[in-house]
Each structure stands twice: as structure tokens, then as C-alpha cells.
Amino acid sequence: MQRVVIHVDMDSFFAAIEERENPKLRGKALVICMFSGRSELSGSVSTCNYAARAYGIKSGMPCSRAKKLMPDALFLPVRKAFYNKVSADIMIFLMEYADQASDLEKNLFEQAAFEQLSVDEAFLEVTERTGGDFSRAIRLGFQIKAELWAKEKLSCSIGIGPNKLIAKMASDVQKPNGLTAIRPEEVSTFLNPLKLTQLWGLGSVTAEKLQEMGIETVGELAARDVLELISSFGKRKGIWLKQAAFGIDESPVRARQGSEQIGRIATLSEDTRDPKIIYSLLEKLIEDLIEKLEARELAFRVVTLTAVNSGFRMQTKSRTLNHPVSDRTSLRQITRELLELYLEENPGEFRRVGIRVEALQAKKGQTSLFDY
DNA sequence: GAACAGAAAAC
DNA sequence: CCTCCTTTCTGTTC
Numbered sequence: 414m415q416r417v418v419i420h421v422d423m424d425s426f427f428a429a430i431e432e433r434e435n436p437k438l439r440g441k442a443l444v445i446c447m448f449s450g451r452s453e454l455s456g457s458v459s460t461c462n463y464a465a466r467a468y469g470i471k472s473g474m475p476c477s478r479a480k481k482l483m484p485d486a487l488f489l490p491v492r493k494a495f496y497n498k499v500s501a502d503i504m505i506f507l508m509e510y511a512d513q514a515s516d517l518e519k520n521l522f523e524q525a526a527f528e529q530l531s532v533d534e535a536f537l538e539v540t541e542r543t544g545g546d547f548s549r550a551i552r553l554g555f556q557i558k559a560e561l562w563a564k565e566k567l568s569c570s571i572g573i574g575p576n577k578l579i580a581k582m583a584s585d586v587q588k589p590n591g592l593t594a595i596r597p598e599e600v601s602t603f604l605n606p607l608k609l610t611q612l613w614g615l616g617s618v619t620a621e622k623l624q625e626m627g628i629e630t631v632g633e634l635a636a637r638d639v640l641e642l643i644s645s646f647g648k649r650k651g652i653w654l655k656q657a658a659f660g661i662d663e664s665p666v667r668a669r670q671g672s673e674q675i676g677r678i679a680t681l682s683e684d685t686r687d688p689k690i691i692y693s694l695l696e697k698l699i700e701d702l703i704e705k706l707e708a709r710e711l712a713f714r715v716v717t718l719t720a721v722n723s724g725f726r727m728q729t730k731s732r733t734l735n736h737p738v739s740d741r742t743s744l745r746q747i748t749r750e751l752l753e754l755y756l757e758e759n760p761g762e763f764r765r766v767g768i769r770v771e772a773l774q775a776k777k778g779q780t781s782l783f784d785y
Numbered sequence: 786g787a788a789c790a791g792a793a794a795a796c
Numbered sequence: 797c798c799t800c801c802t803t804t805c806t807g808t809t810c
Binding site: 447448455457491531672673674675676678679767 | 804
């Protein structure tokens with residue numbers, strides 16, 4: 414049977430939620446910011462509505478630049494916890510539209526052929542419920558849009574394709590509030606003229622390397638010898654580039670059960686290499702992180718300190734423990750040690766600092782380093 | 786094979 | 797002027 418995948422992408426999610434919550438904001442240029450706290454407007458744009466985009470404001474750009482582009486825009490701080498709640502409701506709603514495994518061993522989350530990609534995006538495998546028919550998938554897509562609007566008063570853009578790669582790229586074609594289906598026979602016509610970075614998974618670094626090889630479009634990439642791509646990018650990436658350029662993607666829509674790592678990073682109020690100042694910020698991040706770990710009852714075995722220096726260079730220092738731990742005392746101590754080691758080994762000041770735990774596993778019994 | 790560091794990508 | 801989060805892969809070293 415022909416495979417059919419739907420990608421749902423909420424339109425300017427954070428900004429749309431704020432507009433929904435406060436009708437006075439509607440019609441105005443709205444910029445949702447991640448403020449660093451260094452100065453009044455230091456930070457970057459997380460999301461903005463389409464009214465703000467009309468002035469050239471984009472996510473990722475410094476808030477100060479957005480302010481220059483449109484001084485009258487409204488600048489609001491992100492309310493991540495709130496958006497996460499809205500997101501959870503939407504994801505549970507969307508899950509119902511994905512194919513369901515009849516496996517009674519599995520819980521509800523594992524039963525659906527559903528994959529949350531980020532706070533505002535998800536893939537739905539709909540091969541079975543559409544019988545591989547794109548027309549039925551399109552009707553299903555419109556139904557999802559209508560019900561999502563009725564339920565949440567939020568719009569989304571939908572992409573439908575023969576796999577995740579094409580579905581994801583299709584949802585970008587018409588937004589906001591769009592729906593685009595790309596049937597298998599339309600894939601090459603769709604992909605060939607695209608610029609390299611428009612291929613999902615191909616970023617600026619790879620694009621530059623490919624341009625040096627005389628490749629400008631996805632069609633030109635598809636025509637290249639896979640062996641040449643492998644010699645430049647390694648086996649895995651070389652094969653991926655060749656396949657993706659043809660729109661081939663066999664990766665399954667799979668439920669991810671919770672992240673494999675949890676991290677927090679923040680910006681210091683000024684550049685410094687004073688361990689006291691750096692550590693006091695780290696303590697806040699640790700607290701936040703412990704909260705997340707406790708909520709999920711997880712222990713960790715790897716701790717990584719992240720440092721971003723004055724020149725925006727990112728460096729890490731990590732430690733693997735012999736046994737998993739989960740308590741804040743251990744995490745604090747390891748963090749202090751990593752920070753000390755880092756400062757011994759590296760000159761220069763910190764601009765940002767972060768802490769991350771990995772190798773997560775369900776906590777049972779033991780909680781502290783001192784239990785060993 | 787494990788530990789560690791870093792790059793790349795997308796959000 | 798320049799946020800924050802996660803995943804995946806690669807290279808190096810032991």
C-alpha cells in the first residue's frame with residue numbers, strides 16, 4: 414500500500430497563543446522574545462506573528478534588530494510552561510488521527526503511529542486509515558484543521574506526503590493556515606528546483622560545501638554520484654544526501670518516549686570567569702533540572718557543562734559516573750568540579766553557561782553518590 | 786567499546 | 797547585536 418504521512422505545524426505558535434489569550438493584541442505586530450536580561454532588549458526573537466514578519470522580523474534575530482525594523486511592535490517574553498500545556502492538549506488531540514496499533518500490550522501513547530517533533534509540530538502515519546489514498550488524507554487534513562480551530566482557536570499548516578521528509582517540506586509550502594499534498598509522482602517536480610537549504614536536514618554548512626562542488630539545487634544534488642558524496646561527507650551522510658534529494662525517506666513515524674537528555678543554559682548578566690558568579694547561575698539551572706528529573710523519576714549517569722565564551726564559541730566538559738545518581742547534592746558537586754576543571758584548562762570569559770544530564774534511566778532506590 | 790569533545794541541524 | 801533545547805553523528809583517545 415502507498416504510504417501516507419501527515420505533518421502538522423502550528424502557525425507562529427507562541428504568538429498565536431498570546432493573541433488568543435489577549436484579543437487586544439490581534440492585528441498588531443507581535444514579537445515573542447527570549448530575553449537574556451543583559452539589557453532592556455537584549456535577547457532574540459523566539460516567534461513572531463505574520464504582521465511582524467511583514468516588517469522583516471524573523472525568529473532567531475536579535476530583539477534589538479526587530480525593534481529597529483518595527484519600533485511599534487509589541488515585545489512579549491516567552492511563557493514556555495504555558496505553551497507546553499497548550500501543546501500537550503494539541504498533541505493528545507492529534508494522536509487520535511494517526512493509525513492505531515491494535516497491540517493491547519502497548520499503552521495509549523505507544524499505540525498511535527504518532528511522532529511529536531517539537532512543541533508545535535507532529536507527524537501522523539495515516540497509511541491505514543486512508544488506505545494509501547491521498548484524497549482521503551487531504552480530507553482528513555482539512556478535518557484536523559477545522560477541529561483544531563474549533564477546539565483551540567489556533568491555526569496550523571499541514572503537509573501530506575509519501576514519507577516524513579516530504580510531508581514536513583510540504584507543510585512549508587503554504588502557510589499560514591495552509592494544506593499541501595505532494596503525491597509520489599509529484600515529488601521530483603517539487604524537489605528539483607529547490608535550493609539546497611530548503612531540503613529538510615541540509616543546513617548552511619553542508620550547503621556551502623556542496624556549492625563548492627558546483628551544486629546549487631536539490632535536482633543537481635540528486636544527479637551526483639553517490640560515491641562522490643560519500644567521499645566528501647562520509648558514508649552515512651553521503652547516502653542520506655543522495656536519498657533525500659530524491660525524496661526517499663523510509664524512517665518510521667515512531668513515538669519518542671521522553672527525551673534522552675535534559676539541559677538548561679542561560680546568559681550571564683555580564684561576561685566573567687569568576688567561579689562564584691558563574692556557579693550562582695548554575696545553581697538556578699540545576700534546580701530547574703532537578704525538578705524535571707524528579708517529575709519523570711529519572712537518574713542520570715553523564716553530566717555536561719556547557720560554556721559559551723565572549724566570542725560565542727561553545728565548549729563542553731563532561732563526566733561519566735560509574736553509577737546513576739539523581740539527587741541535587743551530587744549534581745551540584747559534579748557541576749562545581751567540572752567548572753573548576755574547565756577554568757583550569759581554558760582562558761577567557763563566559764558569556765553563557767549551561768548544564769546537561771544524559772544517559773537517563775528510571776530511578777529506583779539509590780539516589781546519592783554517597784550510597785556507593 | 787566506552788568516554789569525551791565538537792559539529793551540524795532544527796526548533 | 798547574538799536565546800535556548802535536543803538529537804545525531806564524527807573524530808579522537810584509551
